[in-house]
Amino acid sequence: MSDGPAILLTNDDGIDAPGIATLRTELTALGDVTVVAPDANQSGVGRTRSHTARIREHPWGYRLSGTPADCVAYGLRGLETDFDVVVSGVNNGPNAGNYVVGRSGTVGAGIEAAFLGTPALAISAYHSTDFFLSPPEEYDFARPARIAARLVSRALESGVYDDVDLLNVNAPVDAPSPPVILTEPYHDxxxxxxxxxxxxxxxxxxxxxxxxxxxxxxxxxxxxxxxxGVVGWENPFPPTDEHRERYPVGTDRRAMVDASVSVSPLAVTHASPDSAALAEVVETIDVE
Incomplete structure (x- = not known):
């Protein structure tokens, strides 16, 4: 057993995707890694859950006939290991922008983990020129994987997860020394x-x-x-003045325009905002 953290690793591209293999290699240098990942591609399912799922053993852990959230639920509640953190990725393609983040299976795994009381990190990769990594086998996921492992280690050590439920990270595969930027998902x-x-x-x-x-x-x-403004599969975040003006500094999409690593802390508790107007409405509702 390692002295490092117990890590549950999953993804939404499927257990045979190159991104999760590269990430597993990096994380094994950090702690004990157990993989529970989908049998097949589950991109875009958000945190959809299933009523049943078929589990099969795998040399890395388990493969599951369900969604990323199903994998996390099984790992955290179906196994005897007390995991310190859940890591999801490396996703083939970025998850940037508030709406995209909400429907991402990669991020959905992290949301499921957070609701079950375990901190999480979701890591996605993009190419600053090509943008979409297709076919993924032709790209090197090593840099996003290293960044994810370092962030997991530092976040656990420094108490980041005392205040944050989930880190959503987008990292370029091609930039040699990308800056790491604290961001928030762009609302668009x-x-x-x-x-x-x-x-x-x-x-x-x-x-x-x-x-x-x-x-x-x-x-x-x-x-x-x-x-x-995108037509077809072109890069939606090219390094142009137009896009730098569209996406303000501090957003995940601006970080991608600048070929940077975007780190967005997320809360998943669906906390209720204070609303004096709603309080007044509730007080005056007549149920007779």
Whole structure:
């Protein structure tokens, strides 16, 4: 047994993804690492939970037929180890911006950990020019993995988790000596809705059961505007004056424009804001 922390490692790209393998190597130098990760890619599921999951042993720990949050739930409540921290990643692609963070399976694992009383760190990787790491096998996840291991170690030693539930980190794979910036998720989201032509859709997109549209039904496309101004798969955060003006210093997206490491401390308790107006409404509600 190591003298270091007991670490539960998971991800949302699946247990066979290159990012988690690289991160495991770095974390084993820090403490005892147990992997509980999804069988297959679970990107974009947030902290969705399942009622049942199939568990199989793996040389690193366990592979699970469920979501990242399922993996964390099983690791923290289904195993006998008392874990000191949960680490999720390295994710193939960044999780930056308030809306993206909320739907990320990588971050969702950390949120599940925090609700179960265990501190967590979610680490995601991006390329300052290519942005999306595709195919991931052609990129080196070593730098984000090293950064994550160092942050975990320092955060545990310094008492960071006395005040913070989860650290969400985005690190470049290509910048040789990127600065590390304290950030907050940028609040930027839109939704575009437009009618869809049923003739251009697959049968499964029209109806999960293969049924036909009724006369009073229609299909609509719902497009998340998570990367404003982006067409296709281009880099949404190029190092331009336009993007530096759009994203203020101190936000995770500005850090990515500057090819930096973004470290955002998050609280996941859904704390209620004080509202004098709401207090007055509650006091005056007539239930008769």
């Amino acid at each position: 989201y839109g939704q575009h809705v437009e009618p869809a032509d049923p003739e251009t859709l697959d049968e499964g997109e029209i109806d999960a059961d293969g049924g036909e549209l009724a006369a009073d039904e229609q299909i609509v496309h719902l497009h998340d505007r998570t990367w404003p």
